[in-house]
Amino acid sequence: MMTVKRDAMNAVILLAFCGLAFYGSTLIPERSLGKTEGDFFPNIIIGILAVLSLLLLVKSVYAYVTSEKQQRAEPKTSLKERWAEGKKVWYTFALFGAYIFIMPLAGYFLSSVAFLFTLYLLLSSNRKRLWLVLIISNVVTYVLSFIFQKFLLVFLPSGVLF
Amino acid sequence: MDSILLSFESILNIQTILILLAGVVAGIIVGSIPGFTITMGVALTLPFSFSMDPVNGIALMMGVQVGGSAGGLITSCLFGIPGTPSSVATTFDGYPMVKNGEAGKALAIGLWSSFIGTIISGIILIFTAPILAEWALEFGPWEMFALMLFGISAIASLSDGSLIKGLISGMLGILFALVGSDPLTAIPRFTFGMSELMSGFNFLPVLIGLFAFSQLMSDIKRPPAPVPFSEASNVSYPLPKLLKDMWSSGTNVIRSSFIGTLVGILPAAGGSIANILSYDIAKKFSRKSHEFGKGTKEGIIAAESANNSSIGGSFVPMLAFGIPGDAVTAMMLGALLIHGIQPGPLLMENQPVLVYGIFISFFLAAFLMLIVQSLGIKVFLKINNIPQHVLIPVILLLCVLGSFAVNNRMFDVWVLLAFGLIGYWMKANLFPLAPFILGIILGPMIEENLRQAISVSPDLTTFFTRPISAVLLVMAAASLTYGIISSMKQNKPNEYEQENKESA
Incomplete structure (x- = not known):
């Protein structure tokens, strides 16, 4: 039943996305340079996507309505339980966001070592030999920057704060 | 002929062979780690291929694909x-054979089947x-x-999950x-001033x-089962015995390789379908079908060569x-x-050296895969033992560097995060x-061809009056109809219950 509800919610999100995309397509200027304008194809795709999202919504609502009462009354997974299951993922996303926000300021090396070390602490319950983890974080960061800078000629951010 | 010689020259040099070797090793490692996919491995090699010439870039990715496909058999x-x-189907007989004390035989037969399968499909490809x-x-x-x-309709119909979701995924990719x-x-379109x-x-x-x-x-949310490691595992098998085994199963190898190649040609129906379909067919054709699932070599051969x-x-x-x-x-x-290379029918005419180079590196990857996996099996087993909480941060860092390397700008790393979130949302739902990815790649080409067609002739019936176009449109409609019918069949017990089981 949870998938049904989630699908209904997904369909609503997709419909909202279609609305945003349609608004974006109205901003495309017309130039009359050919038989079709720049918004011709996007509008077809947005239309198909909207119809499919509506179908998903109808399908999930229908599945919910026709499901037996007993199924609907099944014990629900609480928000707390769902958070406990997925919290590491959201922490990782947040940590990653913070990392790439800080990188241009603190530079590649410092921010990457901090990221690797913090993410290890987040994912592992082992708190022994953390000095080794810190050394490995430094080595990995250095080796990867060496490969990218030396062989692929990529100039990584050096930072503005230090 | 000159093109073929030039292709050999462009492939048979130390640099390309080392690149191919690196790809095969990386592929075997990725393939042997449960939770990591070949697609993920190939995506991670993309930034490296970017700075190489096209032949080397494709060779690297091909090495990962060929190596990854064979690497999957180790843990299976x-x-x-x-x-x-x-x-998946490799586990049906591979694991029981190992439990019967024939680990070396299972691995050797699987590896040689993978090798022969790759070679046969390469010949068909050429x-x-x-x-x-x-x-x-x-x-x-x-x-x-x-x-x-x-292509889009077939991949949406044949992909896992519901047809509507497959189509939504494709449309999102195009958009x-x-x-x-x-x-x-x-x-400018949808740039919102950026x-x-x-x-x-x-x-x-x-x-x-x-x-x-x-x-x-996804691996962080649901970590894959830890892989046990035994130093004592006997993973060797004498070559004469192996060749005898393979010879006696020649028909199965050839049949399974043909099935795998045909399935591979169809859009969306890749290795996972070929693996199971070929196993199923081998079981039906076998006189000893009762032995399937108990550790017979025929099951491993069918699954791995396909x-x-x-x-x-x-x-x-x-x-x-x-x-x-x-x-x-x-x-x-x-x-x-x-x-800057436009793939398509003209590729063979305009870039014959590149195309033959792809063919040659495909065969070379198969040989390297055979050698590397035979010699390095124990090392790969040890790498397999590295915990996920050590691997994941390093791979994430690699993702950042790879994305940054495209244009030397942080914007692309933010795009990585955004599409990481989109991908996670899609997988979770x-x-x-x-x-989606087919839509991303094909979207601009579909638009260009549609608008070109309309510019030449605004009459939309032309799509149906030109025979090849009409046949292809009928095939697109047929694949959608197939998708609808199989969706309805799935619906009978309760599709949502099924999906719940899959997502659990």
Whole structure:
């Protein structure tokens, strides 16, 4: 039943996305340079996507309505339980966001070592030999920057704060 | 002939062989780690291929694909855990054979089946792709549009999950591909005033975000089962015995390789379908079908030769039509586009050295895979033992560097994060990712062909009056109908219950 509800919610999100995309397509200027304008194809795709999202919504609502009462009354997974299951993922996303926000300021090396070390602490319950983890974080960061800078000629951010 | 000699020259040099070797080693490692996929491995090698010349870039990715497909058999046989989705059926007989005390036999037979499967599919690829490409030269925008529509509809119908979700995934991919300048009028579309979006989303961070980043997040949420490691595992098997075993199962090897190649040619039906389908057929054809599932070599041969031969098959539509058959070939197509090479029927005519180079590196990858996996099996088992909480941070860092490397700008790393979130949301809600990526790659081409066709003749019935275009549109409709029927069949017990089980 949870998938049904989630699908209904997904369909609503997709419909909202279609609305945003349609608004974006109205901003495309017309130039009359050919038989079709720049918004011709996007509008077809947005239309198909909207119809499919509506179908998903109808399908999930229908599945919910026709499901037996007993199924609907099944014990629900609480928000707390769902958070406990997925919290590491959201922490990782947040940590990653913070990392790439800080990188241009603190530079590649410092921010990457901090990221690797913090993410290890987040994912592992082992708190022994953390000095080794810190050394490995430094080595990995250095080796990867060496490969990218030396062989692929990529100039990584050096930072503005230090 | 000159082109073939030039291709040999471009492949048979130390640099390319080392690149191919690195790809094969990386592929075997990725393939043998449960939770990591070949697609993810190929996505991670994309940034490296970017700085190489096209032949080397494709060779690297091909090495990962061939190596990954064979690497999946290690954990499938030894621990009963499929290293990749394309080695599920390998566990059916591989694991029981190991439990019967024949670990070396299981691994050796699996490896040689993978090798022979790759070679047979390579031979079919060499003969089929040029013929189809020559035929495709007659295609106009109507046929190309219909062919791409068929590709998207087939992948949406055959992908895991519901048809509606598959189609939504494909449409989302096309829509994201339309961000940037209009290819015909150069008018900015969906850029919302951001200059970084004028050239659209770069393939690289999008692909890495969708396939590598989101996969890592899924692994964090539900860590794959830890792989036990035993130093004492006897993984050797005498060559004469092995050759005798393979010889006595010649028919099975050839049949399974043909099945795998044919399945690979079909859009969306990749190694995972080939692996199971071929196993099933081998079981039906066998006089000793009762032995299947108890550790018979025939089961391993059928499963492994099919999943590896599907790789050669998947190259056929890519090289002949410029249409990717699955997510991995879509990435290779993206890599060619990044190098300014337009895949399609003209590729064989305009870039024969590159095409023959791809053929040669495919065979070379098979030989390297055989050598590397035979000699390094114990090392791969040890690498397999590295915990996920050590691997994941390092791979995430690699994702960042790979995305940054495209244009030396942080914007692409933010794109990586955005598409990582999109990919994770899609995976969590059972939207298949393969149609999305096909949409991203094919979206601009579909638009260009449709608008070209309308410019030449505004009459839309032309799509149905031109025979090839009409047949392809009928095939697209047929694949959708198939998708609807199988969706309805799934619905009977309760599709949502089924999905709940899958997502659990």
